[in-house]
Amino acid sequence: MLKRFYWCLIALISISLMACSTSPTGRKQLILLPDSQLDEMGVASFQEMKAELPQTENEANIKQVECIADRIINVLPDKYRNQAWEVRVFEDDQVNAFALPGYKIGVYTGLIKIADNASQLAAVMGHEVAHVLARHGNERVSTQLATSQALNVTYELSGEDSKTKQAIFQGLGIGAQIGIILPFSRTHETEADEIGLELMAKAGFDPRESVKLWQNMSKLGDSKNPEFLSTHPSNESRIRDLNAKMTSPLANYLRLKEQNNIARCE
Template sequence: MVFMKVSFKAALAATLVVMVGCSSSPTGRKQFAVLPDSQMDTMGVESFAEMKKETPASPNATLRKHVQCVADTLIAVLPNKYRNQEWEVVLFDDEQVNAFALPGYKVGVYTGLLKVAENQSQLAAVVGHELAHVIARHGNERVSTQFATSQALALGYQLSGEDSPEKIVIFQALGIGVQVGIILPFSRTHESEADLLGLEYMAKAGFDPRESVQLWRNMSTWTNSKTPELLSTHPSHSTRIDDLEDNMSPNLATYNALVAQNKQAKCY
């Protein structure tokens, strides 16, 4: 039993050592992303193609133009590598309150989101958040982390001796521990990082960053998740609002400077 525990800890520790410092996100956070970005792009393009087959685009030309304008205005302030790509933006005719961006420069917005994002700036808060996931390579990081932790568990299992009911129970518990202790915190970190990067993008693009807070107040009335934050892939609405407000001042100054020059976003 001691050998099993030591073997697992050694394998997991080796994985975590590799996970520290392989690359950095736009905020300077150390991250672990081992897949080639070209492979992630291919996966994103293929996934988006399947989504377009399964869900029709909205027939509402006015709404499509609005969403495209918001996305284009945000894309125009992204780092060069991303600003100069040919992004595809689709408004899907679906009532779910959601949006996403995928590697391969694909953006999807669902019509249901427009019932919660009540103006251009609130929509920009969501789209900016989703663009940030791509720019920060969160998809690559999630896939890489899940692969590394699963391999560590598999190695520990193989080195721990013969199968037994006790061994199976222990490794099931370890699997839950990895999920709660590594995978979920990484996901919550990604969400918080995307919130703050999205806040920066929307302010630079001339959208009112204060509307990001109102968006999450709107969200809190539409969704009523009772999942504890510890076991959730997303921070709570209140945590997100607090983080946005804590980082509001410099972004509001950026926005106000654009307003003074009459350069605010105009996607009405």
């Protein structure tokens, strides 16, 4: 019975995951919601963050982040470049940054303290903007909706309710989380690293600094969870993948350097 339920579930999910869209790297995506809805969600979330978190008064930090954002936005496709992006620096020790649908960018001062230079900061900001370009927010919500619906439909089609049935579907829910939703999140992170590497290089930042940044991150300590239970690749995996994708971004950066057109956001 378990095998029958399992293959029914996989069939339903596989049908729903057949290509509705294509990411910038050519990967097939499931997109169920209009982008305008994600934009509204992103704007609302950003407004909440601005109300809850203090914004820095450090003019040097603000100037640097805005300089990096301007360079990155300037190399985006027209659809994204010609938008009224909003950039804020939050006074918080989180070593992180984010970009949201609705064209919002936030950087925490904790990240600025860890980044050794503007290129390292640009590596994170380019990665976050890449999530928006690749519509990862929409894809993640769509995947979760499809998985939930598939489980519900399979549950209804699988006969009378029982403790055995409940236990089986509880196990299937855990399996879907580990086997579908978490790997999708890791796929998003890896894809955003690849796209972000290209963005930062085209914007005039040294892509080799992305590797040095993650080496710095490794010194902060990794999660105790194994990678297959994480939504993010390990630092070691990230460094390996970034090095593997370095050829084209580095060529773009060196070309700009020859033209004396690299970024100067220090």
